[in-house]
Amino acid sequence: xxxxxxxxxxxxxxxxxxxxxxxxxxxxxxxxxxxxxxxxxxxxxxxxxxxxxxxxxxxxxxxxxxxxxxxxxxxxxxxxxxxxxxxxxxxxxxxxxxxxxxxxxxxxxxxxxxxxxxxxxxxxxxxxxxxxxxxxxxxxxxxxxxxxxxxxxxxxxxxxxxxxxxxxxxxxxxxxxxxxxxxxxxxxxxxxxxxxxxxxxxxxxxxxxxxxxxxxxxxxxxxxxxxxxxxxxxxxxxxxxxxxxxxxxxxxxxxxxxxxxxxxxxxxxxxxxxxxxxxxxxxxxxxxxxxxxxxxxxxxxxxxxxxxxxxxxxxxxxxxxxxxxxxxxxxxxxxxxxxxxxxxxxxxxxxxxxxxxxxxxxxxxxxxxxxxxxxxxxxxxxxxxxxxxxxxxxxxxxxxxxxxxxxxxxxxxxxxxxxxxxxxxxxxxxxxxxxxxxxxxxxxxxxxxxxxxxxxxxxxxxxxxxxxxxxxxxxxxxxxxxxxxxxxxxxxxxxxxxxxxxxxxxxxxxxxxxxxxxxxxxxxxxxxxxxxxxxxxxxxxxxxxxxxxxxxxxxxxxxxxxxxxxxxxxxxxxxxxxxxxxxxxxxxxxxxxxxxxxxxxxxxxxxxxxxxxxxxxxxxxxxxxxxxxxxxxxxxxxxxxxxxxxxxxxxxxxxxxxxxxxxxxxxxxxxxxxxxxxxxxxxxxxxxxxxxxxxxxxxxxxxxxxxxxxxxxxxxxxxxxxxxxxxxxxxxxxxxxxxxxxxxxxxxxxxxxx
Numbered sequence: 001x002x003x004x005x006x007x008x009x010x011x012x013x014x015x016x017x018x019x020x021x022x023x024x025x026x027x028x029x030x031x032x033x034x035x036x037x038x039x040x041x042x043x044x045x046x047x048x049x050x051x052x053x054x055x056x057x058x059x060x061x062x063x064x065x066x067x068x069x070x071x072x073x074x075x076x077x078x079x080x081x082x083x084x085x086x087x088x089x090x091x092x093x094x095x096x097x098x099x100x101x102x103x104x105x106x107x108x109x110x111x112x113x114x115x116x117x118x119x120x121x122x123x124x125x126x127x128x129x130x131x132x133x134x135x136x137x138x139x140x141x142x143x144x145x146x147x148x149x150x151x152x153x154x155x156x157x158x159x160x161x162x163x164x165x166x167x168x169x170x171x172x173x174x175x176x177x178x179x180x181x182x183x184x185x186x187x188x189x190x191x192x193x194x195x196x197x198x199x200x201x202x203x204x205x206x207x208x209x210x211x212x213x214x215x216x217x218x219x220x221x222x223x224x225x226x227x228x229x230x231x232x233x234x235x236x237x238x239x240x241x242x243x244x245x246x247x248x249x250x251x252x253x254x255x256x257x258x259x260x261x262x263x264x265x266x267x268x269x270x271x272x273x274x275x276x277x278x279x280x281x282x283x284x285x286x287x288x289x290x291x292x293x294x295x296x297x298x299x300x301x302x303x304x305x306x307x308x309x310x311x312x313x314x315x316x317x318x319x320x321x322x323x324x325x326x327x328x329x330x331x332x333x334x335x336x337x338x339x340x341x342x343x344x345x346x347x348x349x350x351x352x353x354x355x356x357x358x359x360x361x362x363x364x365x366x367x368x369x370x371x372x373x374x375x376x377x378x379x380x381x382x383x384x385x386x387x388x389x390x391x392x393x394x395x396x397x398x399x400x401x402x403x404x405x406x407x408x409x410x411x412x413x414x415x416x417x418x419x420x421x422x423x424x425x426x427x428x429x430x431x432x433x434x435x436x437x438x439x440x441x442x443x444x445x446x447x448x449x450x451x452x453x454x455x456x457x458x459x460x461x462x463x464x465x466x467x468x469x470x471x472x473x474x475x476x477x478x479x480x481x482x483x484x485x486x487x488x489x490x491x492x493x494x495x496x497x498x499x500x501x502x503x504x505x506x507x508x509x510x511x512x513x514x515x516x517x518x519x520x521x522x523x524x525x526x527x528x529x530x531x532x533x534x535x536x537x538x539x540x541x542x543x544x545x546x547x548x549x550x551x552x553x554x555x556x557x558x559x560x561x562x563x564x565x566x567x568x569x570x571x572x573x574x575x576x577x578x579x580x581x582x583x584x585x586x587x588x589x590x591x592x593x594x595x596x597x598x599x600x601x602x603x604x605x606x607x608x609x610x611x612x613x614x615x616x617x618x619x620x621x622x623x624x625x626x627x628x629x630x631x632x633x634x635x636x637x638x639x640x641x642x643x644x645x646x647x648x649x650x651x652x653x654x655x656x657x658x659x660x661x662x663x664x665x666x667x668x669x670x671x672x673x674x675x676x677x678x679x680x681x682x683x684x685x686x687x688x689x690x691x692x693x694x695x696x697x698x699x700x701x702x703x704x705x706x707x708x709x710x711x712x713x714x715x716x717x718x719x720x721x722x723x724x725x726x727x728x729x730x731x732x733x734x735x736x737x738x739x740x741x742x743x744x745x746x747x748x749x750x751x752x753x754x
Contacts, residue, residue: 029116029117030081030082030083030116031081031082031083031085031086031114031115031116031190031191032079032080032081032082032083032114032115032116033053033065033079033080033082033092033112033113033114033115034077034078034079034112034113034114034115035053035077035078035079035080035109035110035112035113036075036076036077036078036109036110036165036167037051037068037070037075037076037078037107037108037109037110038070038072038073038074038075038076038107038108038110038158038160038161039070039071039072039073039074039106039107039108039160040073040106040107040108040158040159040160040169041073041159041160041161041162041736041737042104042106042734042735042736042737042738043073043104043105043106044104044738045103045104046071046099046103046104046105046106047071047098047099047100047101047103048069048070048071048099048105049069049070049071049096049097049098049099049105049107049170049172050067050068050069050070050095050096050097050098050099050181051066051067051068051069051070051094051095051096051107051109052064052066052067052093052094052095052096052097052181053065053066053067053080053092053093053094053095054092054093054095055082055085055090055091055092055093056090056091056093057085057088057089057090058088058089058090065080066078066080069099070107071099072161073160073161074160074161074163075110075160075161075163075165082114082190085190086190086191087189087190087191088189088190089187089188089189089190090187090188090190091130091185091186091187092112092124092185092186092188093183093184093185094109094112094153094168094170094183094184094185095135095181095182095183096109096170096171096172096181096182096183097172097179097180097181097182098172098174098178098179102150102171102172102173102174102178105171105172105174106169106171107169107170107171107172108158108160108167108168108169108170109167109168109170110158110165110166110167111123111124111125111126111155111165111166111167111168112124112125114188114190121191122188124186125155125166125167125168125408126408127186127188128300128301129153129184129185129186129301129303129342130185130186130187130342130343131143131184131185131187131342131343132144132153132182132183132184132185132303132304132342133182133183134149134151134173134177134180134181134182134183135180135181135182135183136177136179136180137179137180141177142342143303143304143341143342143347144182144183144184144303144304145304145306145349145358146304146305146306147305147306147358148175148176148306148358149173149174149175149176149177150171150173150174150175151171151172151173151174151180151182152169152170152171152182152304153168153169153170153182153183153184153304154168154169154304154409155167155168155301155408155409156168156169156409159736168184170182170184199372200370200371200372201371201372202371202372202373203292203294203371203373203374203375203376204232204369204371204376205233205292205376206292208248208271208277209246210246210248211244211245211246212242212243212244212463212465213243213245213442213444213463213465214444214446214463215249215251215252215417215418215419215433216417216418216419216432216433216434217433217434217444217446217527218243218245218280218398218433218435218436218442219243219280219435219436219438219442219465219525220280220281220282220287220396220435220436220437220438221239221240221243221280221281221282221438221439221440221442221467222281222282222283222392222437222438222439223237223240223281223282223283223288224283225283226283226285226286226380227281227288227378227380229288229365229366229367229378229379229380230367230378231367231368231369231375231376231377231378232369232376232378233279233290233292233376233378236279236281236290239467239468240279240280240281240467241279243279243280243442243465243467244277244278244279245277245278245279245280245400245417246275246276246277246278247275247276247277247278247400247402247415247416247417248271248275248276248277250268251419252415252416252417252419253268253413253414253415254401254414254415254416254419254420254425255411255413255414256268256412256413256414257410257411257412257413261407262407263406263407264406264407264410264412265406265412268413271294272294272296272373273295273296273404273413274294274295274296274402274404274413274415275293275294275415276291276292276293276294276314276400276402276415277291277292278290278291278292278400278417280435282383282390282437283390284390285382285383286363286380286381286382286383287318287380287381287383287390287396288378288379288380288381289316289377289378289379289381290376290377290378290379291314291375291376291377291378292374292375292376293312293314293339293374293375293376293377293402294373294374295312295373295374295375295404296373296406297406298312298339298340298370298374298375299311299312299405299406299407299408300312300338300339300340300341301405301408301409302405302409303338303341303342303347306336306349306351306353307336307349307351307403307426308336308338308341308347308349308403309403309411310405310408310409310410310411311338311403311405312339312403312404312405313336313337313338313339313402313403314336314337314339314377314400314401314402314403315334315335315336315337315351315400315401315402315403315426316333316334316335316337316379316381316398316399316400317332317333317334317397317398317399317400317401317426317429317432318332318333318334318381318386318396318397318398319331319332319333319386319396319397319398319429319432320332320386320387320388320396320397321395321396321397322395322396322397322429322432322434322527322528323397323429323430323432324430324530325429325430326424326428326429326430327427327428327429328352328353328354328356328427328429329356330356330357331356331386331387332356332386332397332429333350333361333381333385333386334350334351334352334353334426334427335348335349335350335351335360335364335379335381336348336349336350336351337366337377337379339368339370339375339377340368340370346366346367346368348360348364348366351427353426353427361381361382361384361385362382362385363380363382363384363385364379364380364381364382364385365379365380366378366379367379390437391437392437392438392439392522392523392524393436393437393438393523393524393525393526394436394437395434395435395436395437395526395527396434396435396436396437397429397432397433397434398417398432398433398434398435399416399417399418399425399431399432399433400416400417401414401415401416401426402414402415402416417433418431418432418433420691421689421691422689422691422697422700423689423697423700423726434527436525436526436527438523438525439522439523440466440467440468440469440520440521440522440523441464441465441466441467441469441471441473441520441521441522441523442464442465442466442520442523442525443462443463443464443465443471443473443475443495443518443519443520443525444462444463444518444525444527445460445461445462445475445477445495445501445516445518445527446460446461446462446527446529447459447460447514447529447531448460448461450529450530450531450532450688451531451532451534451690451703452506452531452532452533452534453506453533453534453535453536454506454508454509454533454534454535454536455505455506455536456505456506456533456536457502457503457504457505457506458489458503458506458514459500459501459502459503460475460477460490460500460501460503460516461499461500462475462495462499462500462501462518463495463499464495464496464518464520466520466521469521471520472494472495472496472520473494473495473518473519473520473525474492474493474494474495474518474519475490475492475493475494475495475501475516475517475518476488476490476491476492476493476516476517476518477489477490477493477501477503477514477515477516477517478514478515479506479507479512479513479514479515479531480512480513480515481508481510481511481512482510482511482512483510485508485512487504487506487507487508488504489503489504489506489514490503490504495518506531506533508533509533509534509535509707510532510533510707511530511531511532511533511688511705512530512531512532512533513528513529513530513531514528514529514530514531515527515528515529516528516529530688532688532703532707534707535707553713553715553717553748554660554661554663554665554748554750555661555662555663555711555750555752556661557577557579557581557661557662557752558581558752558754559579559580559581561579561580562577562578562579562580562661563577563578563579564576564577564578564639564659564660564661565578566636566637566638566639566640566641566658566659568636569587571589571590572587572588572589572590572595573587573588573589573590573636573641573657574586574587574588575587575588575641575657575658575659575664576659577659577661577662581753581754582600582601582752582753583600583601584598584599584600584601584662584708584751584752585598585599586598586599586657586659586664586749587599588641588657588664589610590631590634590641590643590645590655591610591629591631591645592610592614592629592645592647592653593608593609593610593611593612593613593614594608594610594613594614594666594679594680594681594683595608595610596608596613596664596666596681596749598681598710598749598751600704600706600708600751600753601706603706605704605705605706605708605710605751606681606682606685606686606704606710608681608682608683608684609683609684612679612683612684613679613680613681613683613684614653614668614678614679615653615668615670615675615677615678615743616675616676616677616678616679617674617675617676618674618675618676618740628647628648629645629646629647629648630645630646631643631644631645632644632645632646632652637658639658639659640656640657640658640659641656641657641658642654642655642656642657643655651670651672651674652670652671652672653668653669653670653743654668654669654670655667655668662750662751662752663748663749663750664681664748664749664750665746665747665748666680666681666745666746666747666748666749667718667745667746667747668743668744668745668747669742669743669744669745670742670743671742672742672743673732673739673740673741673742673743674740674743675732675740675743676731676732676733676740677721677725677729677730677731677732678714678721678729678730678732678743678745678747679727679728679729680712680714680727680728680729680747680749681712681728681747681749682710682712682727682728682749683727683728683729685702685710685712685727686705687702687703687704687705687710688702688703689701689702690702690703690709697726698713698724698725698726699711699713700726704751707753708751708752708753709751709752709753709754710749710750710751711749711750712727712728712747712748712749712750713728713747713748714728714729714730714745714746714747714748715745715746715747715748718744718745718746719744719745719746720732720741720742720743720744720745721741721745722741728747728748728749730745
């Protein structure tokens, strides 16, 4: 028996059932709803949740089938006779409401099943939710926004009383609304037979192949009249379809999860598995986006998260101009688009990620056509939402994120238009690509990297695209230093369609930007690329970089002639490296948090905040912010410093800090499971991330303003944490009994000009 996703949707539980035997008498073959409720293990301070099941019939009448307040960490089974509704279309609604508080209201529903004669007709854990929302004193709010309200109805393994079952975590709302109920509905037809899924045709248009533009750089051409948003690209001009963006390369994969569980694959199998082709256009009012998605299986179960992460979905990221800052601001726009959501309609959500408003801007339009092997999607985004007045030559920051889910609520793959450059790529505008608003032509010239040696002559790789005529462009390139200096690297150089331009040499050290201006007929295309010029330091002897005899996490200094020292400096200690190449010092002042200052050649490049770094107490504050601490013991060794700090209630943390080559090695221990995490000395460090392919971003390297390379990570062979974070941070999650592991950390911080 198959269940039609056009008939079944859920986030309240709504069910539509078609009867084969209307009015069947109650008994062994009667129609029944079987379910269970419970409180998840670990919810130690909860006062329980009220679970309610309602049924709305075809005439609109609503009845409460069951209601119970439950606070025990155990499953409580239940069963309801539905024989009176056999053969009728109904809505089943599952609600969870709080007790006196919403603290730890981790209510769980085992996935309800509709059965007859012990045969499962419908498993609601495998059925699309029809509708979700909140029931508030002021009325209903739909759909449910889990990110904004904290309410949830999320499928997964749920553990109550030590027993794990497949079900839903159904938390009442606790952000923005207090005292409301969260609900999910399934719309079903009750009976022995279920209609087959309607057949969908294949994609009406194909756009396979590689894009004519580099990944992360593209034009957006003007159209003379508004495009119709109807899920059909037939009205898009043919010459614009040649200017397409493609997401079909392994290089563009940002998340790839492989598994041999049912419904999963051993990894991405190619463009038929997941790929995306996009067209762009603009007029005086809107930016238009069309997507042709190829996907071997469509799954739209996640309708509640901010970005539909557990569904097949599309995310569009826009900034009014390409940005170098790393956080979203209120004028930026990130929209998550779900081709088919609750009540069989497309859904749109704005993803602020804490950087702005959550409301979808007025005038955003979306239409889709679903096919057996993908979809056609069209969207119109008003420029007013970005605070932009569009004009030829204007450049916008732009990124596309495509997600793929082949099993309910699971993200299997995620791909990006501009390949991933580092962590936080989904909310970091400096990692977005760029699009230029054009009329007839477009050109680009890219340096290919952002790090150059002094005196090096950059070779710009570029190309030209024209809607008509012979494409060619004239290039001007300028280097602007941070000190305001300006040096012309190229002037009026002809750039053919697909070619390289050799520029003048970089004349000075330091950070700056490479500005390019290309003229293609009436169109002018501008771009700015951040670059750093460093001294090219030649090493005649690389012996020190040979793999050591014993495995180690400590990087090797390039110089073999060096010494480490530990000396007192007032109430602090200086742990220093002195070699042929440079001198650097870590100034450590014993404190509850990490009071560490990094100096290179006498210049301070970073100072850790002792109030925010170091161990994080369970309440969420840094150790330096949580109560009165004192240094209880202090011992100085020739190569290390050991000290112990104690809080007024007796809680202790022991530190030992040493230096090996250019690496500061910091250990922190506590027998108490009182900490939720640890933040290393580089927490809050402002540097330029250097993306290294296939290197875990938690082991990332950054470039400091003075030209030094800086890295930090925790020793994963030593830590007691449950999760590693960036910049030498870790997380100590609660165990199922609510306790946490004792603190045990070793963090390595390395600074080097090489």
